Amino acid sequence: MTIVIDGKSYDTIRGKTILDVCLENNLKLAHECEGKCTCGTCIVDILKGHENLSMTTSCEKMHLVALDANCRLACQTRIRGEVEVRLR
Numbered sequence: 001m002t003i004v005i006d007g008k009s010y011d012t013i014r015g016k017t018i019l020d021v022c023l024e025n026n027l028k029l030a031h032e033c034e035g036k037c038t039c040g041t042c043i044v045d046i047l048k049g050h051e052n053l054s055m056t057t058s059c060e061k062m063h064l065v066a067l068d069a070n071c072r073l074a075c076q077t078r079i080r081g082e083v084e085v086r087l088r
């Protein structure tokens with residue numbers, strides 16, 4: 001399975017989070033709470049493949065309320081298929 005981040009493709013496996021892929025590939029993405037869904041710093045934009053991501057959690061929704069529908073928290077969002085992401 002492949003995920004595209006900032007225009008570059010990375011191999012990954014189903015079920016990993018977007019943050020997992022970023023950390024494994026040394027991509028710079030803020031994640032102050034280390035994935036505990038408390039800081040809201042790991043926001044990314046989903047360009048394609050919303051249908052291939054895990055459902056938005058209630059915790060995640062609290063951080064995304066003032067943002068547009070294409071935003072997700074990288075630490076909470078699991079990959080289930082092809083997706084294209086832009087880091088902030």
Ligand code: FES
Nearest residue numbers: 033035040042075
């Ligand atoms: S790393 Fe803190 S909310 Fe994602």
